[in-house]
Amino acid sequence: MQPGGPPQKIRLGILVSHPIQYFAPVYRELANAHDIDLTVLFRARVGVDEYHDEGFGRAIRWDTPLLEGYSHKFLSRKRTLSGTELTIVQEVRRRRFDVLLVHGYSDLTNLLAILTAKLTDTRVLIRGDTRKMDHHRRSGGKRALKSALFKFVDGFVSIGTLNREYYANHGVDVRRLFFAPFCVSNSAFRLDGASHAAARARVRGELGLDSGEVLVLFLSKLTAQKRADDLIRAFALIERQFANARLIIAGSGEQGEQLRNLAADLSLERLAFVGFHNQSELPGLYAASDVFVLPSAQESWGLVVNEAMAAGLPVIVSDDVGAAPDLVEGKGTGIVFPCGDVNALAQALATLIGSLDLRKSLGAAASRLIDDWDVSVCAKDIVTAVHAVAARR
Numbered sequence: 001m002q003p004g005g006p007p008q009k010i011r012l013g014i015l016v017s018h019p020i021q022y023f024a025p026v027y028r029e030l031a032n033a034h035d036i037d038l039t040v041l042f043r044a045r046v047g048v049d050e051y052h053d054e055g056f057g058r059a060i061r062w063d064t065p066l067l068e069g070y071s072h073k074f075l076s077r078k079r080t081l082s083g084t085e086l087t088i089v090q091e092v093r094r095r096r097f098d099v100l101l102v103h104g105y106s107d108l109t110n111l112l113a114i115l116t117a118k119l120t121d122t123r124v125l126i127r128g129d130t131r132k133m134d135h136h137r138r139s140g141g142k143r144a145l146k147s148a149l150f151k152f153v154d155g156f157v158s159i160g161t162l163n164r165e166y167y168a169n170h171g172v173d174v175r176r177l178f179f180a181p182f183c184v185s186n187s188a189f190r191l192d193g194a195s196h197a198a199a200r201a202r203v204r205g206e207l208g209l210d211s212g213e214v215l216v217l218f219l220s221k222l223t224a225q226k227r228a229d230d231l232i233r234a235f236a237l238i239e240r241q242f243a244n245a246r247l248i249i250a251g252s253g254e255q256g257e258q259l260r261n262l263a264a265d266l267s268l269e270r271l272a273f274v275g276f277h278n279q280s281e282l283p284g285l286y287a288a289s290d291v292f293v294l295p296s297a298q299e300s301w302g303l304v305v306n307e308a309m310a311a312g313l314p315v316i317v318s319d320d321v322g323a324a325p326d327l328v329e330g331k332g333t334g335i336v337f338p339c340g341d342v343n344a345l346a347q348a349l350a351t352l353i354g355s356l357d358l359r360k361s362l363g364a365a366a367s368r369l370i371d372d373w374d375v376s377v378c379a380k381d382i383v384t385a386v387h388a389v390a391a392r393r
Helices: 024-031 087-095 108-119 138-152 162-170 192-208 228-238 258-263 279-288 302-310 342-353 354-374 377-392
Strands: 010-014 038-040 051-053 057-059 072-074 099-101 123-127 155-158 175-180 215-217 245-250 271-275 291-294 315-318 334-337
Touching: 010 024, 010 087, 010 108, 010 271, 010 377, 024 038, 024 377, 038 087, 038 302, 057 228, 072 138, 072 334, 087 108, 099 108, 108 123, 108 138, 123 377, 155 162, 155 377, 162 175, 192 279, 215 279, 215 302, 215 342, 228 245, 228 258, 258 271, 279 302, 291 302, 302 315, 302 354, 315 342, 334 342, 342 354, 354 377
Parallel strands: 010 038, 010 099, 038 072, 099 123, 123 155, 155 175, 215 245, 215 291, 245 271, 291 315, 315 334
Antiparallel strands: 051 057
């Protein structure tokens, strides 16, 4: 850098499995940072073209831009995440990033990237959504290997409380822990007054709802982990108590037929399955709804909760949803219930369905709180972490 010249940009590389609809807005924000020269490396083309999503149990092609507004490169033309991309070694050696941010560390491609970066004097940050789960009950030897890897890394960008605790429990020093909130693009789900009213009227009309009905929304993959069956059973307990309550199950997956059979066995009259909804359809669906529920087990985070809160909805989540401590518990934005406790879930539903004032209060608080979990905040915090580790030379 010449004396008196502009500051040199930090060369930041990000390695991620594939283009992800939630991450792309963050990359665009980072690309606009005046002191960052960003390149995103993708392992495969999953998500760019139509592909079969095992969780949804169907072909998916996202209808929002995934690659616009930032520099990127694919390490392969594959449309699956199987195998190892050995070309990552060449890319890291050739590009000589100042800092490489790696999403996750369990994949061999990512481990090769971390090793190559350290051998070429590139600082390494790790970001992921890992928290302690049942499948992490491993032998002392495996835990020791993970702790050794963590000592090798320059910093960790945590997404929330449980993720930060996970790193700390593996011996990561607080000086190597940074925070950048797990987020969605709030503006994509937050409609203004007129647009909200129009979308609400349109979608509720399509669903056959009148203005006085209270719509409870479940929106996710229909898999065992998401526990939509708990919600259906809970709704069955309160359906007769609240004649104005309706439940919508939006999504697809391996449990679809099983859940429909359960609803039929329980003779539910005000439950509708509306199938998979793409990204552009979600704002209208949220606008039409009054309460959002995610009853998942072992949910690392649950970004769908961010979406619902950005749309101004009160939320009901299980205590096994990773976002609960940061976004719901004690925050005045919704209700947390014990995972798998159908009676407690039914009580939470009754509490919110029965009080318009409470729904409005919690929804307004949710909208305010989620402002601090937006892509602009996330990108700014990532830049802070990048500068901190880049300075350690």
